Amino acid sequence: MKAIVQDRYGSADVLVLDDIDKPVPKAGEVLVRVQVAGLDPSVWHLMTGRPYLVRAAFGLRKPKLRVRGWDFAGHIEEAGAKVTSFKPGDEVFGVGNGSFAEYVCAAEGKVVPKPANVTHEQAAAVPTSGITALQAVRDKGRVEAGQKVLVIGAGGGVGTFAVQLAKAFGAHVTGVCSTSKTDLATSLGADEVIDYTHEDFTEGTRRYDLIIDTAGLRSLSHLRSALTPRGTLVLVGGEGEGRLLGGSGRTFHAAALSPFVRHKLRPMFSVPHKEELDTLSALLENGKVTPVIDRSYPLSEAPEAIRRLQSGHSRGKAVIAIA
Structure with a gap:
């Protein structure tokens, strides 16, 4: 699959669009075909390894996790053996490791159904x-x-x-x-x-x-x-x-x-939980919360999206359109 990867810390120039193996979901995970990925400042911090405090958890000399991105919206491609809430084809959004890719694995408890009245772009902007x-x-x-x-x-x-x-x-x-x-x-x-x-x-x-x-x-x-x-x-x-x-x-x-x-x-310091995703999903569905999309970038332009985020000029959220 196509993915945005990095093998060293640094500016957006360290990000590369590459072909890597598609991930395989564990028993309690789902494999999601990513339609759109969301971008937030934590992506920049993990890309640069700054402040250095983040390297204690994510790799001292280079990132342990090669693929950037957390937030996503898409549909279930495959459900792990212990997953009971989802089946292939379900439209979902949530948080997983490495969402700047065509596929991402996520724990069942960090994924919720996407409301029908919300676009994939809007849903991907929500989680973090x-x-x-x-x-x-x-x-x-x-x-x-x-x-x-x-x-x-x-x-x-x-x-x-x-x-x-x-x-x-x-x-x-x-x-x-x-x-x-x-x-x-x-x-x-x-x-x-x-x-x-x-x-x-x-x-x-x-x-x-x-x-x-x-x-x-x-x-x-x-x-x-x-x-x-x-x-x-x-x-x-x-x-x-x-x-x-x-x-x-x-x-x-x-x-x-x-x-x-x-x-x-x-x-x-925010940690995502399913209850909060459920609450936000309900607020999206009833129209009390509407995500603001600044710009949508193709996967190949993810570095440029991060540069704009760091500039502070974004109005709302940038997203990465993958499919």
């Missing part, structure tokens, strides 16, 4: 970013109806989901993004939008019950100044220039500081 946003808003943020929620990075992959989810839970949502994305944040249902190139959301009298920071570039003190006295700050991942920890240093700082302040400082 949608689950991250759901965990940030519902599980870590514990959002309640009527609360004031600030989403930083409202025009990005996780941010576009976070805005819609916070609205679905009844919050008053303010989105923070660049000038080119303010219209997008408004279209997603944000009650207010702040263009950070012209306005600092910490200046003024507005305070928020929950801040979800998907951008990862602001200091804790800066973010806390915009919270209500007992507000919650959720840090989604973290970006930075440090080669060893990247933006994780801020995450560790928040965890250490949280017990000593009234604010709830909640770092998070």
Whole structure:
């Protein structure tokens, strides 16, 4: 099968379109014929091996996993001997190892049926970013109806989901993004939008019950100044220039500081679960959440898709069309 592979860490130039063996599903796995694969920042981190902290789990000198990509939408090609929920031909979406390929294996518990009213492009954009946003808003943020929620990075992959989810839970949502994305944040249902190139959301009298920071570039003190006295700050991942920890240093700082302040400082690293995929599938089906697709790239142009993701110019999610 065709797949995007890498044998060393580095820029998008290390990615190669190659012919490799088709994977064979284990007893509790399904083999999926990938129609579309989704792209998120974790793909960039595993491609570059930065921050170096990721290499402890994914290979010190080179990636243990050659094929990039996690998210996918497609149809079941083959079901393992112990799989009971799916049969060949079923349309599904979910998370598996190496989705930038014509076929991918995934555990039965990380795959759900694709709603009929959702395209493969839309479904492939959901798993990692949608689950991250759901965990940030519902599980870590514990959002309640009527609360004031600030989403930083409202025009990005996780941010576009976070805005819609916070609205679905009844919050008053303010989105923070660049000038080119303010219209997008408004279209997603944000009650207010702040263009950070012209306005600092910490200046003024507005305070928020929950801040979800998907951008990862602001200091804790800066973010806390915009919270209500007992507000919650959720840090989604973290970006930075440090080669060893990247933006994780801020995450560790928040965890250490949280017990000593009234604010709830909640770092998070998303792990996908079936319950969350089921929840997102239901929200997709009833129209409360609609994935935003920035661009669709053919498999051969996956490196270019990653370069655009890293530039920060994407509006929503990029996807890779494979079939």
